[in-house]
Amino acid sequence: MHAYDYAVIRVVPRVERGEFVNAGVVLSCKAGGFLEARIELDEARLRALDPGVDLDAVRAHLAAxxxxxxxxxxxxxxxxxxxxxxxxxxxxxxxxxxxxxPVHSGRCDDHATMLERLLDSMVRAPARRNPGT
Structure with a gap:
């Protein structure tokens, strides 16, 4: 088991309003040499907050x-x-x-699996979650 840190990646289309859509997770484990971000942007949910959002710019920032x-x-x-x-x-x-x-911490033995679980619980809408997880 290794300690890890993670944060949820959020898109805040209108910063002055403070509304956001969770779009991914970044997970780091120093001992395991692991650093990865997985992105799953629900563009319809984002457009619900701001119909005029520049999706191309958001996609580029998330890819970065x-x-x-x-x-x-x-x-x-x-x-x-x-x-x-x-x-x-x-x-x-x-x-x-x-x-x-904010950054949160935990312990696991498989960082890729933990990253997938975090996506399920923090990013994916319930209807889009993987069955059996």
């Missing part, structure tokens, strides 16, 4: 989140940082269209 987790030169200067520093940068508080929840 996943790219930074993957690391490397393609992710720019942040992508060259160690994984734990990239996680801290991603979950830092901000007042932008893409935000994260």
């Amino acid at each position: 989140f996943a790219a930074i987790c993957a690391g490397g030169d393609e992710a720019g200067p942040i992508g060259r940082l160690p994984a734990r520093e990239r996680f801290r940068w991603l979950v830092a508080p901000r007042s932008t269209v893409i935000q994260t929840s």
Whole structure:
């Protein structure tokens, strides 16, 4: 079992209103060398909050989140940082269209499975959840 930290990735289409749609989860485990973000944006739910939202911009920002987790030169200067520093940068508080929840911690032995469970419980609408989980 390894300790992990995670945060829910949120899209806040109109920051002044503070309404958001959960769009993904980022999970980090220093001991397991794991850093990954999985995104599942429900565009209909987002449009319900703001019919004029720029979906192309939102998609690009969310894709950048996943790219930074993957690391490397393609992710720019942040992508060259160690994984734990990239996680801290991603979950830092901000007042932008893409935000994260506070960081939460847990313990597990399979980070990919835990990431999937977090998506089920925090991001996916009940009708879209995977059966049997």
